[in-house]
Amino acid sequence: MSDYPHxxxxxxxxxxxxxxxxxxxxxxxxxxxxxxxxxxxxxxxPSQPQxxxxxxxxxxPSxxxxxxxxxxxxxxxxxxxxxxxxxxFQMADQDGSGFIDDKELQKALSSYNQSFGLRSVHLLMYxxxxxxxxxxxxxxxxxxxxxxQNWRAIFERFDKDRSGKIxxxxxxxxxxSLGYAVYGPVLELLVSKFDKTGGMNKAIEYDNxxxxxxxxxxxxxxxxxxxxxxxxxxxxxxDSFMLTVLPFLIA
Amino acid sequence: MSDYPHxxxxxxxxxxxxxxxxxxxxxxxxxxxxxxxxxxxxxxxPSQPQxxxxxxxxxxPSxxxxxxxxxxxxxxxxxxxxxxxxxxFQMADQDGSGFIDDKELQKALSSYNQSFGLRSVHLLMYxxxxxxxxxxxxxxxxxxxxxxQNWRAIFERFDKDRSGKIxxxxxxxxxxSLGYAVYGPVLELLVSKFDKTGGMNKAIEYDNxxxxxxxxxxxxxxxxxxxxxxxxxxxxxxDSFMLTVLPFLIA
Numbered sequence: 001m002s003d004y005p006h007x008x009x010x011x012x013x014x015x016x017x018x019x020x021x022x023x024x025x026x027x028x029x030x031x032x033x034x035x036x037x038x039x040x041x042x043x044x045x046p047s048q049p050q051x052x053x054x055x056x057x058x059x060x061p062s063x064x065x066x067x068x069x070x071x072x073x074x075x076x077x078x079x080x081x082x083x084x085x086x087x088x089f090q091m092a093d094q095d096g097s098g099f100i101d102d103k104e105l106q107k108a109l110s111s112y113n114q115s116f117g118l119r120s121v122h123l124l125m126y127x128x129x130x131x132x133x134x135x136x137x138x139x140x141x142x143x144x145x146x147x148x149q150n151w152r153a154i155f156e157r158f159d160k161d162r163s164g165k166i167x168x169x170x171x172x173x174x175x176x177s178l179g180y181a182v183y184g185p186v187l188e189l190l191v192s193k194f195d196k197t198g199g200m201n202k203a204i205e206y207d208n209x210x211x212x213x214x215x216x217x218x219x220x221x222x223x224x225x226x227x228x229x230x231x232x233x234x235x236x237x238x239d240s241f242m243l244t245v246l247p248f249l250i251a
Numbered sequence: 252m253s254d255y256p257h258x259x260x261x262x263x264x265x266x267x268x269x270x271x272x273x274x275x276x277x278x279x280x281x282x283x284x285x286x287x288x289x290x291x292x293x294x295x296x297p298s299q300p301q302x303x304x305x306x307x308x309x310x311x312p313s314x315x316x317x318x319x320x321x322x323x324x325x326x327x328x329x330x331x332x333x334x335x336x337x338x339x340f341q342m343a344d345q346d347g348s349g350f351i352d353d354k355e356l357q358k359a360l361s362s363y364n365q366s367f368g369l370r371s372v373h374l375l376m377y378x379x380x381x382x383x384x385x386x387x388x389x390x391x392x393x394x395x396x397x398x399x400q401n402w403r404a405i406f407e408r409f410d411k412d413r414s415g416k417i418x419x420x421x422x423x424x425x426x427x428s429l430g431y432a433v434y435g436p437v438l439e440l441l442v443s444k445f446d447k448t449g450g451m452n453k454a455i456e457y458d459n460x461x462x463x464x465x466x467x468x469x470x471x472x473x474x475x476x477x478x479x480x481x482x483x484x485x486x487x488x489x490d491s492f493m494l495t496v497l498p499f500l501i502a
Contacts, residue, residue: 132440132443182493183490185490185494186490186493186494186497189493189494189497189498190497192383193497193498193500215497215500219492219493219496220489223487223489223492227489232488232489233486233487233488233489234486234487234489234492235484235485235486235487236474236484236485236486236487237483237484238471238474238478238483238484238485239434239436239437241470241474241485242433242437242440242470243436243437243440245470245496245499246437246440246441246444246466247440247444248496248499248500249444249466249499249500
């Protein structure tokens with residue numbers, strides 16, 4: 001635990017307890033040393049966006065957050081973008097506007113994945129553009145594509161019996177492999193919120209898993225923005241608290 | 252503005268700007284001096300729960316938050332409870348258990364009001380019991396009844412043309428008369444989140460207004476719990492942030 005001398009409380013960004021920290025090998029993909037640097041926030045220099053670190057094998061999402069007007073001005077595909085992604089974008093952009101709106105994205109995702117509600121699409125667009133404009137360009141599309149591909153692979157890895165859903169402990173491992181270690185009560189809340197059966201199954205299906213990943217990723221990033229000293233604590237004014245939280249409410 | 256010497260930033264619990272502070276008379280009900288003490292947080296002594304202050308003419312909701320096990324042990328009706336409330340409770344408690352569960356509450360509310368989704372019922376129960384147990388006793392039922400009665404009256408007061416919906420500026424006034432003054436960007440977010448048409452109408456119907464009131468009331472109270480020095484700022488650890496926010500997500 002020499003990486004976390006300033007975090008005696010054991011909190012921080014979902015940092016798992018010591019016993020779990022060293023049992024990260026079975027999660028596959030990332031070697032333990034990488035797991036630690038992605039799970040623990042303190043070790044990452046502030047200039048490097050943490051959001052790109054946890055995505056296992058996926059390419060970094062090109063920092064779509066850096067420009068708040070990214071969805072207003074046309075973006076371009078990052079160098080070396082998979083031609084499949086480019087052709088997906090072109091197919092999804094049905095009106096040829098150079099942007100993909102919420103309905104177009106929903107349609108594109110619903111063919112790629114099983115189902116995708118409009119509210120999930122809105123949360124996705126908000127998190128990858130940091131605006132409520134509900135349009136994304138090539139760059140943001142590439143980041144969305146990459147994250148979803150990664151989340152899908154992780155879901156499939158943990159859905160060992162191919163039941164189409166993962167239970168609470170599998171969810172914990174799945175989130176952990178994404179760099180988010182949530183502690184027991186938070187995990188319970190996530191399962192109760194994202195379980196379609198209202199808590200009967202105590203399990204999450206694929207589309208709700210994506211919503212859950214989006215929520216955990218988004219809330220964690222918003223929290224980090226306020227935790228400027230990387231202390232594991234963040235201070236909000238009332239207005240900033242409301243502005244941070246409300247976009248995650250799905251009405 | 253002599254009440255707020257320690258709040259130069261103009262933040263605090265949705266405290267309106269000075270020009271608005273003194274235009275509170277038209278909101279009816281509360282005289283300006285009362286409006287100020289309910290809208291501004293700093294002036295309320297810590298021992299008095301702010302939650303009971305803003306409800307205009309409604310009786311204080313008997314502090315249902317004080318006992319975290321309120322929904323485990325049978326509660327009793329507060330002295331002087333309106334007999335109508337008692338008979339409503341008895342009708343709603345269809346299995347005679349002494350508690351009302353989520354389905355029973357939904358049924359009771361859907362006859363009293365137009366419609367009431369199960370997710371709103373769950374948020375309501377969470378906020379009035381501070382647990383996820385989804386059962387309420389007589390005391391909590393009385394508080395729910397009183398709040399809903401008050402919110403309904405306020406909605407009707409601001410829905411001047413009886414269209415069944417209120418627009419953005421009416422929502423701001425309605426929330427203000429409940430003691431919550433939200434600033435422009437937060438108001439915009441609330442309307443975009445709780446407008447059933449996904450932002451087309453820029454207006455909120457009655458059932459979404461209730462959800463909106465529940466959300467603003469609940470988030471404000473959670474924020475206050477962390478703002479122990481009444482400074483207008485609150486500090487959260489990552490875990491406490493997640494535990495605070497997740498219950499408000501409606502999956």
